[in-house]
Amino acid sequence: MNKKLHDRMEVMQGDITKPDVDAIVNAANNSLLGGGGVDGAIHSAAGPELLAECRTIGGCPTGEARITKGYRLPAQYIIHTVGPVCSGKPRDSKLLTSCCQNSLQLAVENNVSTIAFPAVSCGVYGYPIKDACKIAVDTAAAFLKENLSVKKVIFIQFSSENYDVYMDYLNSL
Numbered sequence: 001m002n003k004k005l006h007d008r009m010e011v012m013q014g015d016i017t018k019p020d021v022d023a024i025v026n027a028a029n030n031s032l033l034g035g036g037g038v039d040g041a042i043h044s045a046a047g048p049e050l051l052a053e054c055r056t057i058g059g060c061p062t063g064e065a066r067i068t069k070g071y072r073l074p075a076q077y078i079i080h081t082v083g084p085v086c087s088g089k090p091r092d093s094k095l096l097t098s099c100c101q102n103s104l105q106l107a108v109e110n111n112v113s114t115i116a117f118p119a120v121s122c123g124v125y126g127y128p129i130k131d132a133c134k135i136a137v138d139t140a141a142a143f144l145k146e147n148l149s150v151k152k153v154i155f156i157q158f159s160s161e162n163y164d165v166y167m168d169y170l171n172s173l
């Protein structure tokens with residue numbers, strides 16, 4: 001991959017509620033009314049105003065994305081996307097690709113230049129991390145090539161195993 005493009009993607013280990021980026025992505029469910037995993041962590045850290053705004057949205061179909069304010073987070077915005085529940089079908093990969101594309105599209109429309117992604121679908125939704133990593137990185141790389149306004153995409157991994165998967169894949173490009 002060309003170095004300039006590579007410089008705009010980064011992997012970090014830790015909690016996605018912490019970084020001071022313009023937007024973080026939430027791995028939400030169709031209701032957008034909160035849940036466990038990263039969704040629970042984001043709602044806890046952002047505060048109850050987030051749930052109040054989410055109630056006005058009316059849910060989100062799988063593969064799409066919706067934007068809210070970040071409230072008590074350092075991030076100005078939260079981009080909520082709903083990943084597929086992994087059933088091993090090719091359709092899953094299309095929906096996971098759409099999550100990444102639609103999240104980045106909302107980022108561009110809202111002048112977001114730094115954005116952090118968790119491993120969407122890789123927790124309770126059961127998507128294999130290696131496959132999900134390839135989809136997320138390849139989709140982001142293609143998007144960044146066409147959209148110069150997004151300066152940095154950070155893939156934030158909670159576990160060291162997932163962090164290693166991302167580092168290995170990015171280093172292989």
Ligand code: AR6
Pocket residue numbers: 014015016017027028029034035036037038039040041042083118119120121122123124125126127156157158159162
């Ligand atoms: N920061 C970064 N990553 C995290 C954090 C955190 N604070 N907490 C967990 N992860 P999951 P999904 C990682 O299950 O599979 C919710 O209940 C986690 O280790 O949060 O898309 C929603 O409401 C995993 O690698 O999301 C939905 O019902 C990744 O985030 C459902 O879970 C995603 O795991 C969505 O399931």
